[in-house]
Every structure is written in structure tokens, then in C-alpha cells.
Amino acid sequence: MTEEKRFTFTKAERLSLKRHVDFLFNEGKSFVSYPLRVVFCTADVPAPPVTVFISVPKKKLKRAVKRNRVKRQVREMYRLRKDKFAAVSSLFGKNYFIAFLYIDDKLHPTSEIAKSMDKIVHILEKKAC
RNA sequence: ACAGUUUGUCGGUCUGUCGCUCGUUCUUCGGAACGGGAGGAAAGUCCGGGCAGCACAGAGCGCCAUACUUCCUAACGGGAAGCUAUCGUAAGGUAGAGUAAUGUAACAGAAAAUAACCGCCAUUUUAUAUGGAUUUUCCAUUGGUAAGGGUGAAAAGGUAGGGUAAGAGCCUACCGGGUUGCGUAGUAAUAUGCAAUGCCGUACAUCUUAUGGGCUGUAAGGUCAUGUAUACCGACGUAUGUAGGGUUGCUCGUCCGUUGUCGGGGGGUAGACUGCUAAAGCUUAUUGGUGACAAUAAGCGUAGAUAAAUGACAGACGCUUUCGGAGAAAGUACAGAACCCGGCUUAUAGACGAACUGUUUUA
Numbered sequence: 001m002t003e004e005k006r007f008t009f010t011k012a013e014r015l016s017l018k019r020h021v022d023f024l025f026n027e028g029k030s031f032v033s034y035p036l037r038v039v040f041c042t043a044d045v046p047a048p049p050v051t052v053f054i055s056v057p058k059k060k061l062k063r064a065v066k067r068n069r070v071k072r073q074v075r076e077m078y079r080l081r082k083d084k085f086a087a088v089s090s091l092f093g094k095n096y097f098i099a100f101l102y103i104d105d106k107l108h109p110t111s112e113i114a115k116s117m118d119k120i121v122h123i124l125e126k127k128a129c
Numbered sequence: 130a131c132a133g134u135u136u137g138u139c140g141g142u143c144u145g146u147c148g149c150u151c152g153u154u155c156u157u158c159g160g161a162a163c164g165g166g167a168g169g170a171a172a173g174u175c176c177g178g179g180c181a182g183c184a185c186a187g188a189g190c191g192c193c194a195u196a197c198u199u200c201c202u203a204a205c206g207g208g209a210a211g212c213u214a215u216c217g218u219a220a221g222g223u224a225g226a227g228u229a230a231u232g233u234a235a236c237a238g239a240a241a242a243u244a245a246c247c248g249c250c251a252u253u254u255u256a257u258a259u260g261g262a263u264u265u266u267c268c269a270u271u272g273g274u275a276a277g278g279g280u281g282a283a284a285a286g287g288u289a290g291g292g293u294a295a296g297a298g299c300c301u302a303c304c305g306g307g308u309u310g311c312g313u314a315g316u317a318a319u320a321u322g323c324a325a326u327g328c329c330g331u332a333c334a335u336c337u338u339a340u341g342g343g344c345u346g347u348a349a350g351g352u353c354a355u356g357u358a359u360a361c362c363g364a365c366g367u368a369u370g371u372a373g374g375g376u377u378g379c380u381c382g383u384c385c386g387u388u389g390u391c392g393g394g395g396g397g398u399a400g401a402c403u404g405c406u407a408a409a410g411c412u413u414a415u416u417g418g419u420g421a422c423a424a425u426a427a428g429c430g431u432a433g434a435u436a437a438a439u440g441a442c443a444g445a446c447g448c449u450u451u452c453g454g455a456g457a458a459a460g461u462a463c464a465g466a467a468c469c470c471g472g473c474u475u476a477u478a479g480a481c482g483a484a485c486u487g488u489u490u491u492a
Binding site for chain 2 (some may be wrong): 021053065067068077
């Protein structure tokens with residue numbers, strides 16, 4: 001396994017600063033790839049190519065166990081497609097903030113999340129600029 | 130064996146691939162190696178305590194919580210053992226301050242507490258409580274009466290006798306309960322014996338009495354602090370064509386200052402660090418105690434994230450159920466630490482253990 005193909009997911013790749021989150025939701029564009037809603041925008045701060053934020057609203061899933069389950073599914077599916085997102089970034093030469101919001105109120109199998117994530121990559125290739 | 134009561138324990142395992150987080154060590158600063166990484170309820174946030182900040186002369190009132198007794202505990206509204214009442218054939222379950230005062234008691238019922246709808250009775254002196262009539266009686270009115278009456282959760286302690294116009298603890302005997310006094314057992318609640326007292330409906334609420342309670346929670350609190358604006362202080366420089374002020378009645382002069390740069394500096398936003406995990410700790414054994422629990426000894430060293438790690442995927446096994454033939458299908462709970470402990474309450478597929486009770490069968 002070469003150095004570039006490592007599918008890690010470290011703390012630096014998570015969007016954690018409050019002002020960044022506010023900026024993303026004020027300035028970002030969004031689209032839906034069921035069961036996920038994606039919000040993204042360009043980032044002009046020194047950062048990894050893509051910085052990610054995953055959110056599962058309490059209104060949709062009341063139990064913490066289920067919310068954790070969804071967060072882990074989405075995170076893993078993103079992690080395994082990280083290189084594709086990075087490719088989009090290098091294509092346009094920009095860094096991106098991306099938020100994944102879970103909009104359904106029940107659990108889905110991991111394979112469905114994976115399909116949704118593939119679709120997101122395609123849409124991003126067209127929309128990001 | 131079946132039915133049940135109480136109580137305790139567990140609540141998946143393994144392999145592979147790819148990851149996350151904390152600690153230690155190493156490092157070519159990219160990272161690498163090794164080790165640790167959710168629960169019995171982590172939940173609800175309902176009590177109690179630690180810890181922290183704020184408030185605080187004293188007294189009274191109010192508000193909230195608790196309420197048989199003794200004990201356990203850091204503390205508690207928790208627990209243990211007992212007492213009384215009550216439910217259950219039983220193992221066991223449930224409840225618990227006081228009753229002086231005030232209020233309420235659905236439906237049903239005459240009536241729900243100074244009870245007269247029906248019923249009973251009409252008193253002393255023989256001849257009548259009053260009125261009427263067809264006059265040993267009947268009707269109405271008035272008065273007395275709690276013996277009897279479809280109800281109800283609850284009906285004015287129960288039975289018998291005396292008594293009476295009829296009745297009534299009105300009186301007596303026995304029985305049930307209460308209160309008071311004395312004795313006995315017990316630390317006590319209480320039990321029990323004797324005596325006195327006719328004192329005698331139930332439930333709930335208000336109320337009364339006693340005890341306890343200041344408020345807020347780790348997003349508390351503390352430390353550092355980029356940028357921006359800047360109180361204040363110092364130095365240097367510029368202008369004298371200068372706002373403003375002091376000195377003064379005015380002018381000049383002079384001092385402060387204004388403006389600029391640099392340095393110091395208080396407060397403090399974003400953010401970072403701390404709080405932050407060793408604890409009234411756990412396991413085992415012994416001793417004391419009916420028990421909760423306590424003491425002693427040995428061993429263990431047990432998650433610390435911050436938008437939030439403890440995982441995702443694939444496969445195998447286990448367990449349960451159903452089909453049926455050596456396999457297949459379905460299911461595999463409730464639920465995710467957020468400062469830390471002790472409890473309570475609620476959710477929980479299923480599995481196992483212990484003690485005890487009842488019934489049946491056998492010996």
C-alpha cells in the first residue's frame with residue numbers, strides 16, 4: 001500500500017471550529033443525495049484538501065445509540081472514498097469544507113450510504129468551481 | 130414434576146481487512162512499536178454527598194421535603210431488623226406522625242352526621258296532646274322515638290336482659306375497640322395482666338406538631354492569550370500657522386496636552402491549557418453482628434473524548450424459535466461515559482444459580 005492510498009481520518013480533517021461551521025452554513029451551496037444532504041463551500045484557510053463535518057439531528061433520531069451508528073457509517077463511507085474527494089479538490093486547485101447532514105428518521109444499511117456517497121462525488125465534480 | 134415467592138449473576142465469542150482515541154517509548158518529525166479504551170442501567174436527572182463559585186449580623190413569618198421504632202451510613206427522601214394494620218392457603222406483598230379545629234363525601238339511599246321519609250308511640254289522675262269524623266277505632270296536625278326498612282366503600286359499637294307510652298349505653302352483664310393509671314417483657318415501636326372511665330362510624334383534604342433545607346452547577350471555577358479597539362504610564366519625534374486646559378482681568382511667555390512612532394500595561398473576544406480522573410475504590414479471605422454494615426490482612430491499579438474516540442465491512446461459531454430430517458429460515462434485548470461517588474425509579478431478547486412455599490406422586 002503506497003503512501004497516497006492510506007485511508008486515514010485524523011482530527012485535522014474534521015471541521016470543529018465554530019466560526020468555520022457558521023461560515024459553511026452561511027456561504028455554502030447544498031444538494032440532496034438521499035438520505036444525506038450535502039453543504040459545501042470553498043475554504044481559503046490553510047487546511048487539508050477537504051475538511052468534513054458530519055451531523056445527525058436529534059429531532060430525527062432520538063436515541064444516542066442510533067445517532068452514533070449513523071455517524072460511524074457515514075464517516076467510514078467517506079473515509080473509504082477520501083481519495084476521490086481529494087481528486088476533486090486538486091482538479092480545481094481549491095480546498096473545501098463539506099457537511100454531511102442526515103435527513104431521514106430511520107436507519108439505513110451501510111450499502112445504501114455507500115451508494116449515496118458515490119453519487120455525491122459525481123455531483124461535486126460538476127458543481128464545484 | 131407442576132405452580133409460585135424472594136433474591137443474585139450474566140447479557141454474546143473468534144478470525145481477517147481498513148480505521149479512531151489516550152498513555153508510554155522511539156523518531157529521519159512523515160510517523161512507528163507496545164499497552165489501555167462504555168453500562169447494568171452509562172438513561173430519567175428524582176434524592177443525598179464530595180468539589181467549586183456567589184451570598185451570609187441576629188430573630189420571626191412564609192415556602193419545600195420528610196413522618197411507627199431501633200439501627201446502618203460521609204449523607205439521604207436510601208437500606209437493614211423489628212412493631213402494628215391489611216391482602217394471600219403459604220413463601221411473601223402493601224401501608225404507617227397527630228386528630229384539637231374546619232371542610233368534603235359521587236351513584237344509590239328516607240338519611241352521609243345537631244339524621245325523622247316510612248314505621249313505632251301519645252305518658253301524670255279513670256276519660257285521651259290538638260282538630261275532625263260514621264267515636265274500644267280512623268284521618269290530619271303536633272310532639273316523642275335511632276328497635277325494623279330495597280341502598281352504600283362507610284348507617285351511629287355487638288348480643289341478651291332490665292327499663293319505657295314507644296325507644297335509646299338510659300342502666301346492667303358478657304364481648305370488641307379507645308383513653309388514663311399501675312405492673313411485667315423489650316433499647317424502643319409494642320405486647321400482655323389488673324384497675325378506672327360509657328369515651329365509641331369511616332375515608333380524604335386543610336390543619337397541627339417535630340426534624341431538615343442559603344442559591345447555582347464542571348458549559349462551575351482557574352491559568353495563558355493572537356487579532357481588533359483601548360483606560361493609564363514612559364520615551365522619542367513633529368508642528369508653533371494648532372483644538373482644549375492650567376497659570377492670568379487681558380496679551381505675551383511657560384507648562385500639560387493634541388497628532389505620530391515605539392515600549393510597558395489593565396481588562397479581555399476567538400482559541401488553548403487546567404479542572405479531569407486514586408476513588409467514602411474494587412476483588413478475595415478472616416473476624417464481629419440476626420442483618421444493613423464495620424474492622425483487619427493480602428492483591429489489583431481499572432475510559433478520559435470535546436462536537437465528542439471506543440468503530441465499519443466480510444466470514445465463522447454460539448444461543449432461541451419454527452419447519453422438518455442431519456440441513457434451512459427467522460431472530461439475537463434495552464441502550465452510548467461527558468466532574469466524581471452513594472441510592473431510587475424506569476427500559477431490557479434471552480440464559481443460569483440460590484433460598485423458600487403450595488399441590489400431586491413415590492419412599
